[in-house]
Amino acid sequence: MFLAGATAAAAEAPRISGLQLGLNAGLTRLVIEASGPLAADLQTSAEPALLTLTFPPGVTAQPLPGTAGSGLIERAGPLSEAGGRVTLPLILAAPALVERAFQLPAQGRHAPHRLVIDFRPADSAAFRMAFAAPVHLPLEQSADVVPPLPASRDNRRLIVLDPGHGGQDPGAISASGRYEKDVTLAVARAVAVRLEQTGRYRVLLTRNGDRFVRLPQRVALARQKEADLFLSIHADSLASDGLTRGASVYTRAEHATDLEAEALALRENKADLLADSAPAEELDDVVSILLDLASRDTPRLSGRFAGLLTASLGQATPLRRNAVRAANFLVLSAPDVPSVLLELGYLSNLKDEALLFSDQGRRELAEAVVAAIDRFFGVEAQPAR
Ligand SMILES: [Zn+2]
Structure with missing residues (x-):
């Protein structure tokens, strides 16, 4: 169990309960399910093929296995805890940018809130530039300010x-x-x-x-x-x-x-x-x-x-x-x-x-x-x- 000794404040913080990866209209979609509205910072580390989502302090997570890849993401997870914060590594198949990221409120009493992140292909230079500093999600506006990039090559x-x-x-x-x-x-x-x-x-x-x-x-x-x-x-x-x-x-x-x-x-x-x-x-x-x-x-x-x-x-x-x-x-x-x-x-x-x-x-x-x-x-x- 992550963060077993959660504080009273953390009890109200969202708890991550699910991860899903899929393709949607040519974009790679990552959906993170949680008990409440979820924010995260997205950043790259020294390794170019890795993005890491870091959730705010207090956010907890059910133990979830990694999710097999789809599209631009080769693997999502497993969730882990580092420095008191839950993180989610995303191993990329190719450089990617966030096309949009938004919250979907729960659709029913027992349904989860969702943080939805759509990735699109990018070249390495755009990727480095975009993640020079952590990207705060959900985005306030669409990432369309970044000029469109040529589509990736092998898309059978x-x-x-x-x-x-x-x-x-x-x-x-x-x-x-x-x-x-x-x-x-x-x-x-x-x-x-x-x-x-x-x-x-x-x-x-x-x-x-x-x-x-x-x-x-x-x-x-x-x-x-x-x-x-x-x-x-x-x-x-x-x-x-x-x-x-x-x-x-x-x-x-x-x-x-x-x-x-x-x-x-x-x-x-x-x-x-x-x-x-x-x-x-x-x-x-x-x-x-x-x-x-x-x-x-x-x-x-x-x-x-x-x-x-x-x-x-x-x-x-x-x-x-x-x-x-x-x-x-x-x-x-x-x-x-x-x-x-x-x-x-x-x-x-x-x-x-x-x-x-x-x-x-x-x-x-x-x-x-x-x-x-x-x-x-x-x-x-x-x-x-
Ligand atoms: Zn028939």
Whole structure:
């Protein structure tokens, strides 16, 4: 226990109860939870890769382990006590400046106060200048007075691929009894391999096996990891229609563009009814701290990617008419990650079924998806030969 012999005055001082690190809109966010409003001094020591937060006298801390890194911070913690004051070391992956630092009051009786610090990349000279003297946090004003600096170099985009369904939820079932969940995983894996081969992307799958994953968990993963793009992969089926075939692409909208899209969203959203447990609200709490700056740009970006994806898929497979549509898909609900749902085709159509269960067909679809992702991020793929 830190400061076991705390004085009466210290009893009223904030007690630190939690540390969280994450990425938020391109910034590295450190959140320190405490029982009351928290201030701190931030300074660098002789070692250039180390920043130390020093809390005012009287502040105490629960024994907390260090937190594994994210973004510009390789490691936060462990908290320790030096000279009667609690300190928190931050080991940096690269020089960083404080973009902003603010307090968030407790959101409920038992909820903690939070000191939120956003870091952005800097060069070494700016870093040395900024921390020549301790920086008092929270900042009274935004650190925007420091001129913007070039972004750091290796920032591979993070693509979260979401193979639809899994485990007890087979998804759509083809005429010959094959499962959507197998198609979605196979195509997601093919896309992941190709994306990684480009060297331009990091890839995460919401499931990499035959496993049931709730829709909110899929969304939460993309948000927690601050994905640059979320692509949910599905294949549809129409019970009384063996003729309809082709791919289609969806974004999220509260009001569906058409009845068919609305019905599809209802089918896909049903996956969550198969969960054994009540909605996982704790997930919302985990990510909510990372999110108070949801991008207003997200719907525009989702729409842009949907258009590129459709154009690219048209090279590999037939498309439905009006191939880009929108409906209220739960899995597309991240407000801060551009999110698109792809229906690869119809398992109720024999040609689509053959395409989706062939290596060749999957390869072509995966290549079309990767080409669209490259265009979305402004990298034209090399010509095929
Ligand atoms: Zn599906």
